[in-house]
Amino acid sequence: MVCSADDFGVWKDFPKGLRVLLLDEDTESAAEIGTKLEAMDYIVSSYHNEKDAMEAILGKIESYHVAIVEVTTISVHGNFTFLQVAKDLPTIVISNAYCFNTMMNCIALGAAEFLQKPLSDDKLRNIWQHVVHKAFSAGENAISKSLEPIEETASCTIRLPPDSKLPKIVIPCVSDDKYPAPSTPQLSKGRRLEKNEDLEDQPECSDSDYAAEAKEVIEMPNFGISDAKSVDITCNDMAVAEHSETPTSNPMDPVVKEKLDSTENSNPDDFAPSAENDEFEGEDPKRRKSFLHDTSCLNSFEGRRRKMKVDWTPDLHKRFVRAVEQLGVDQAIPSKILELMKVEGLTRHNIASHLQKFRMHRRHILPKDGDKRWQVPREFQQKGYMQKPIMAFTPYHSSNSAPPSNAYTIWPHPSYHLPHVQIWGHSGMPSWHLPQGNWQWKTSSEVHADTWGYPVLPNYGYSHFYMPTQGPTMSCIGFDSLDDKAKLFEGFYDLCPDEEIINEVVKEAMSKPWLPLPLGLKPPSIDTVLAELQRKGIHSIPPSPTTRLDGRRPPCFPAVLVIYMLWIFF
DNA sequence: GTTGCAATAT
DNA sequence: GATATTGCAA
Secondary structure (H helix, E strand, O other), X not given: OEEEHHHHOOOOOOOOOOEEEEEOOOHHHHHHHHHHHHHOOOEEEEEOOHHHHHHHHOOOHHXXXXXXXXXXXXXXXXXXXXXXXOOOOOEEEEEOOOOHHHHHHHHHOOOOEEEEOOOOHHHHHOOHHHHHHHHHHHOHHHHHHHOOOOHHHHHHOOOOXXXXXXXXXXXXXXXXXXXXXXXXXXXXXXXXXXXXXXXHHOOOOOXXXXXXXXXXXXXXXXXXXXXXXXXXXXXXXXXOOOOOOOOOOOOOOHHHHHHHHXXXXXXXXXXXXXXXXXXXXXXXXXXXXXXXXXXXXXXHHHHHOOOOEEOOOHHHHHHXXXXXXXXXXXXXXXHHXXXXXXXXXOOHXXXXXXXXXXXXXXXXXXXXXXXXXXXXXXXXXXXXXXXXOOOOOXXXXXXXXXXXXXXXXXXXXXXXXXXXXXXXXXXXXXXXXXXXOOOOOOOOXXXXXXXXXXXXXXXXOOOOXXXXXXXXXXXXXXXXXXXXXXXXXXXXXHHOOOHHHHHHHHHHHHHOOOOOOOOOOOOOOHHXXXXXXXXXXXXXXXXXXXXOOOOOOOOXXXXXXXXXXXXXXX
């Protein structure tokens, strides 16, 4: 439902008259706070021990709109009985010191906010927000209930118009704390942790041990997928932040900490735990980050209602592919893949989704007729086979007019590097991560890693062989017969001892004469081709487009080269 | 309960 | 538009 701020309009001088239960053992502090609150027209009932306060609310909790309780008063025995009893009462916990664990416990048990003394006037003045927030969050019925008349404040009755429409300010009455109360993160509505639940086991910081030096690790409650993470908390680092009230961006806040980690990459283990991290060795540590992303800007508590989005990093996808290959593409099902991946936090649904995309990708690319030419030979898929790149191909570009003696690479130059480029044999990308069959490279003039973690090349079809343009050279023109085409591959036999592979490559190249030469060979220059064609008696060449309307080069060879290619192959 | 596809959300 | 999540039928 949607509630309106106008709904509170009938409360004259709201929040004047809100009843506040104040619980503070420190009489001096209590008096000071009480005086301030009363000066702000709140009606204060002050108590100095938990027992009295409990008696005050038992059976008549509706007599109060909001409670302010001092932490040591309610946690003297290590429990927070008051918070549990006063579940329906917005409760602000106050403390002389700041301790994350205590704060977390209180919030987890339903506290609306955790404030550090001394309380500023602004904070006190605005405690009414928690009342409103609770009312909004709880919905229409709760609004009238939580703000129902109290004897002394009968004039403060709030009634919802039976058909209140046309609100000037519309606030969605979300049930998920989309609009949380100020300052302090809260658990989702209605999810107060019961005592003995998750946080119960957490180390607590009493006033005496706020400065405890022990480094504690808090395992966050089970927030779905986010439970793959833990928050490293050093109480000592944050203890006693004088004069700082509720820290809105405390560096130790789970989310902020999380972001720091990912930013600084100081926690490689943030990545899913792996029994064998061999494949990550030598990898840029920046990429060894968590693959889990909260989809909102709020903290991990959000995870309780919204699933963490899985970022399928190349590494994660690498694991996925390995699992799929291990099972066989046909037998790979989410549950088994999940089992093989051994990635904590990943769900079967995540796998299923990725598998769906994986299959769609394959389906879209694999020819319907099952053309085996495009199937990567089995040995190509085997680990270790392609540890070194075998051949190279250079996408067509304007430099094709360069002399045919220009260099084309067989092995990547060690210093070759482009941002985001993964070069087989250098990137750490295992051979089994090579694209199977004919992964469709994105048609792009840029070379970068695509979503699947593979190098991206212009879509010339020769997806298996990619090398930068450096290295040994070869010539590729002047064939008078089909056999002469073998000249194309002269030299490769010396460099690549596996003739079988060469044959595969040759077959593939010859089956696609309209594609640029795949074998690291530079296309002949136009002048050379023209001369060669003229030598063969071809004197008239249709013009080829040099640019497109968008100003980019056409994604094809100039006509002269196409003709030449067709001619030499057929 | 799992899977795979389609719809929906981001 | 691409990708992830959710819903739902088999």
